[in-house]
Amino acid sequence: QVQLVESGGGLVQTGDSLRLSCAASGRTFAGTMGWFRQAPGKERELVSAISAAGDAWWYAADVKGRFAISRDNAKNTVLLQMTSLKPEDTAVYYCAARSTGDIEYFARHYDYWGQGTQVTVSS
Numbered sequence: 001q002v003q004l005v006e007s008g009g010g011l012v013q014t015g016d017s018l019r020l021s022c023a024a025s026g027r028t029f030a031g032t033m034g035w036f037r038q039a040p041g042k043e044r045e046l047v048s049a050i051s052a053a054g055d056a057w058w059y060a061a062d063v064k065g066r067f068a069i070s071r072d073n074a075k076n077t078v079l080l081q082m083t084s085l086k087p088e089d090t091a092v093y094y095c096a097a098r099s100t101g102d103i104e105y106f107a108r109h110y111d112y113w114g115q116g117t118q119v120t121v122s123s
Contacts, residue, residue, distance in 0.1 A: 002026035002112050004095045009117030012085055016121070020080040022095030022114060029112075031098030033071055033078040036107060037091035037119075044094070048080060049103045058103050062088070085121045092116040 008020040020035065034049030048069040050057045057069050063082075071078040078095060096110035104110070 004097060004112055004114035006093065006095045006114040006117040009093060009119045011120045011122065013122050014086060016085050017081070017083045018085065018119060020082065020093055020095075020117060020119075022078045022080075024076040024078075024095075024097060024112075028073070028076060029097045029099065031100040032103045032110075033095070033097045034103070034110065035069065035078075035080045036094045036096055036110075037089075038094070038116075039091040042091075044107050046105050046107075047093070049105075050078065051103055052100075056103065058105070082119070085119075087121045087123045090120050091118075093119050 003025045005023050031052050032049050035047045036044050037047050038044040047063055048059045048067055050069045050071050054071050066084045068081040094116045095114040097112045099111045
């Protein structure tokens with residue numbers, strides 16, 4: 001059974017940092033892995049994604065320069081280092097994986113999902 005388990009969310013203040021971790025079990029993912037987020041009343045959006053080999057990545061415009069994604073294929077994990085957090089970063093963050101394939105921007109292209117971890121940034 002494939003599982004993606006996120007950890008690392010929490011309540012922080014503006015300007016603080018958090019590191020989200022996603023551990024995958026049940027199979028090795030040969031495709032893109034990404035982090036989405038969903039704030040109340042908003043659609044789920046891609047925050048960042050990284051290619052299977054870890055040599056290509058994508059960031060949403062409002063997190064570029066503040067967030068960094070990485071993956072360790074030997075450990076089947078993907079990390080999202082978040083710095084200079086802002087209240088507008090508040091959301092549930094989801095880890096997602098594609099079975100195969102390159103970076104895609106929409107949730108429907110991802111095959112597996114974690115349960116989500118709450119990130120709350122207070123002003």
